[in-house]
Amino acid sequence: MATIDGLPPLREVIRAHDLVAKKQLGQNFLLDLNLTAKIARMAGDLTGADVLEVGxxxxxLTRGLLAEGARRVLAVEKDARxxxxxxxIQAAYPGRLEVLNADALEIDAAAHLTPPIKVVANLPYNVGTELLVRWxxxxxxxxFWDSLTLMFQKEVAERIVARPGGKAYGRLAILAQWRTDARIVMTLPPEAFTPPPKIHSAVVHLARLAEPRYPADAAILSRITAMAFNQRRKMLRASLKALAPDIEERLIAAGIQPTQRAEEVPLEGFCALARMMEK
Known part of the structure; x- marks a missing residue:
């Protein structure tokens, strides 16, 4: 894999350009090109698709995406080094790689891409969750995207796919599972990275749904889940009391017991409550 594109192994690239990973940028470099190609394949067929890569x-991973046939890759990199x-890599793949030296939180990446679009990224740890919530x-x-194939800390990945009843279940699970099919497709040990992080990592694949699983207003659902899980130890009649004076009646109308806690309520229940609040 190191010579598939005529480019040198990543360790040589890092040494040649003095690319020491910066903790403040959330950087942990994945150097095994067999692994980066495998992650690229987790996104499905890339031929005929534009790919957004952050960090x-x-x-x-950029080389893996291009080697696996991505029509075009837009790589957004904040670190000018x-x-x-x-x-x-641009020279090795003429016309197929565009690089933006920018902060992914501050640009409209979709304006640079042509559908169908897939997002594939080993996200910097310090902005990964915020980017996911925005998407x-x-x-x-x-x-704008058809699917997200993203690497996170394993703990974050488990929160995305969590089911009701556990400590990992929360607002991130609700937002992800309301509008996508989300599953963990790969896990990686610390030693796969340079420098090795203190935790395991995991790749999550999220395929968008044409419509949300259950009808609900997005802003109301987001507000309800934020309030409920910010005080997850409280009963819902207490954590949500600021939403409406008759919150107990609305909870019951949505099929939720007022004495339940947030982690006990499935996605369908939160969507039903959002509809009750909309009324």
């Missing part, structure tokens, strides 16, 4: 670093290494809560649905 490419020295370009390991990585631009020279990414330019070498899951656009003003209109369906969003």
């Amino acid at each position: 490419p670093g020295p370009g390991g 990585c631009l020279a290494a990414l330019a070498e 899951l809560t656009p003003r209109t649905w369906p969003p």
Whole structure:
């Protein structure tokens, strides 16, 4: 895999460009090109699709995406030190890689892409969850992307796919499972990265649904779940009392017992409550 594109192994690239990972940027570089190609394949057929990648670093996943046939890759990299290494990949794949030296939280990446669009990224740890929530809560649905294939800390990945009844179940699970099919497709040990993080990592694949699983107003659902899970130890009649003076009646009308706690209520229940609040 190290020579599939005529480019040097990633360790040589990092050494040549002095790319020491920066903790403040949430950087942990994945150097095994067999692994980066495998992650690219987890996104499905990339031929005929544009791919958004956030935080490419020295370009390991970028090379995997291009080698696996992505029509075009838009790589958004905040760290200017990585631009020279990414330019070498651009030269190896003429016309198929665009690099933006920018903060992914501050740009409209969709404006640079042509559908169908897939998002595939080893997200920097410090912005991963915020980016995911933004991608899951656009003003209109369906969003600009067809699927998200994202690497997170394993703990975050487990929160995305969590079911009711456990400590991992929360607002992130609600937002993800309301509008996507989400599943963990791969786990990676710390030693797969440079420098090795203190935790395991996992890749989550989220395929968008044409419509949300249950009808609900997105803003109301987001507000309800934020209030409920911010005080998850309280009964819902207490944690949600600021929503309406008759919150107990509305909970019962939604099929929820007022004495239940947030982690006990399934997605369908929160959507039903959102409809009750809309009335």
